[in-house]
Amino acid sequence: MEEVPCLRVSQCRAQKLRENLQSQDFLDRSLCIMKEPTGTVLVPILHSCLLQNDSNLAFHHRRRGDKLEDVLQELLESHGESWTKEVKDDLPRSFQRHGDLVLLGQNCFSLPLWKKMGNILWPTVAKGLGAKRLARMSRISSDGFRSPQVTVLLGEHNWVKHVDNGITYEFDVSKCMFSAGNITEKLRVSGFDCRGETVFDLYAGIGYFTLPYLVHTGAAHVHASEWNPHAVEALRKNLVTNRVHDRCTVHQGDNRQVQLCDIADRVNLGLIPSSEDGWPVACRLLKKTTGGLLHIHQNVTSANVVASHAVDDADNSVSGKRADREAWQAWADAAANRIACLLKKLTATTWTTNIQHIEHVKSYAPHVHHVVLDLECRPA
Numbered sequence: 001m002e003e004v005p006c007l008r009v010s011q012c013r014a015q016k017l018r019e020n021l022q023s024q025d026f027l028d029r030s031l032c033i034m035k036e037p038t039g040t041v042l043v044p045i046l047h048s049c050l051l052q053n054d055s056n057l058a059f060h061h062r063r064r065g066d067k068l069e070d071v072l073q074e075l076l077e078s079h080g081e082s083w084t085k086e087v088k089d090d091l092p093r094s095f096q097r098h099g100d101l102v103l104l105g106q107n108c109f110s111l112p113l114w115k116k117m118g119n120i121l122w123p124t125v126a127k128g129l130g131a132k133r134l135a136r137m138s139r140i141s142s143d144g145f146r147s148p149q150v151t152v153l154l155g156e157h158n159w160v161k162h163v164d165n166g167i168t169y170e171f172d173v174s175k176c177m178f179s180a181g182n183i184t185e186k187l188r189v190s191g192f193d194c195r196g197e198t199v200f201d202l203y204a205g206i207g208y209f210t211l212p213y214l215v216h217t218g219a220a221h222v223h224a225s226e227w228n229p230h231a232v233e234a235l236r237k238n239l240v241t242n243r244v245h246d247r248c249t250v251h252q253g254d255n256r257q258v259q260l261c262d263i264a265d266r267v268n269l270g271l272i273p274s275s276e277d278g279w280p281v282a283c284r285l286l287k288k289t290t291g292g293l294l295h296i297h298q299n300v301t302s303a304n305v306v307a308s309h310a311v312d313d314a315d316n317s318v319s320g321k322r323a324d325r326e327a328w329q330a331w332a333d334a335a336a337n338r339i340a341c342l343l344k345k346l347t348a349t350t351w352t353t354n355i356q357h358i359e360h361v362k363s364y365a366p367h368v369h370h371v372v373l374d375l376e377c378r379p380a
């Protein structure tokens, strides 16, 4: 078995490192990130970046060489075409690897000359990428299911498998989204102590958080609501594969129509840009006498705050980070007040809401951050 270089980092730094490696094409996407028993995380990197990153290396299993350019150059030249800078610029700069399926982005293979290669093009690309199946992503649709728009280029089906932190996830990449970027939040959830608790995952998808709650946290029961039938199909399959189906109730449909109330110790609201539509139902689900925890996902933008700080602060980067944190705090304060009001209205009792923690998951753009608010809610 060939060894693979990995960077070993603390769990809280894994997401940032992954983003940096990905932006520089250093991340080995053929392997998943692994959590070690000590709590540190191994991020697999390509051999090509060994010289730049020679500290903190650890090794686990194998990868293939990248020979896309070689095979495509040979193909073009055999068809009388030249290998130019324009052609090289039209190759995929980034792609997602899901086992033997590679999902290309939309900005590649757009030159007319690729069409001249006929049926041999996609098998050649697959060979160059060490894949058996190919698909091309256009964008995540705004249909509420957040389903990706994917065209199959090579292969019979689009079901793929990921194994992360001891959990197997299978899904159809053309019909469901897989939030690989939320890896640190998934690891954080896995570390929660939910022994004996009833958890409600309002936006379950294929089980991205539902499964860690069931497999790692000791939750007694998890309710999972999801309205995309393709995601529900994958979720049910994943519950069985991971042998936790007997502790999960799947509610297929719009979570705002869920009729249950007064049952949950914890509610997960994993929808971005905002899960605000789910706040009333989350409040209804919390146990009335003991309350519980809400994990509220939100994309928070701090552009206005940054502008005002940049004027009086010499170090824009420091003020930018401070402004971001202030924006997260301001949003969390407003959310805590709104939830307290919703709970009071629902139960005719006063509630205290306590901001336990604000977790930064990832950045979408400068000053647009995906954060998670851990909000403790207790009746007075």
Ligand SMILES: C[S@@+](CC[C@H](N)C(=O)[O-])C[C@H]1O[C@@H](n2cnc3c(N)ncnc32)[C@H](O)[C@@H]1O
Pocket (backbone or CB within 6 Å): 144, 145, 146, 177, 178, 179, 182, 202, 203, 204, 205, 206, 207, 208, 209, 225, 226, 227, 228, 231, 253, 254, 255, 256, 270, 271, 272
């Ligand atoms: C961003 S995905 C998140 C899935 C999972 N939490 C994750 O991070 O991978 C959001 C999921 O919520 C589902 N969803 C959105 N609004 C919903 C609603 N009102 N009721 C049930 N499911 C909903 C979508 O179909 C999608 O699968």
